[in-house]
Amino acid sequence: MQKPARVFSEVIRHLFKKPATSSYPFTPAQPMPNFRGRIDFNSALCIGCQMCVRVCPAKAIEIPLSAEQPPAPAPVEGQPAVPAKKKFDCIMKLDHCVYCAQCVETCPKKALIMTQDFELAQVDKKKLRRHYK
DSSP states (O other): OOOHHHHHHHHHHHHTSOOSSOOTTTSOOOOOTTOOOOEEEOTTTOOOOOHHHHHOTTOOEEOOBOSSOOOOOOOOTTSOOOOOOOOBOEEEETTTOOOOOHHHHHOTTOOEEEOSOOOOOOSSGGGGEEEEO
16 A cells, blocks of 8 residues: 555646646647548549559449549541540548558559548448548
């Protein structure tokens, strides 16, 4: 059993120390710079190579062809017709994702990025499926 004087000195010492924990729900949390949060998608940069789908260990990504395709550019006389750039969507299953960032590192056009967003908890599992257009 400890002596009361020793316990009292320990209490006094900790009264004037900075808290070891953060007051997160009441103040915004600041994640570290290399924090791996929710993955975001930029459709304008995606070329549909499916590299992210192949390297995802959790099979959490789908890259389907978008239903809304841009119109083909007007043909220029004397030049061959140029096909329109295809547009792709991204379906992220956040309940499957392990946030390893392999998809982000593999994307040749940097269409996928890691965000600092970490508040992803949901009661409805359907809300964990994000369709980026």
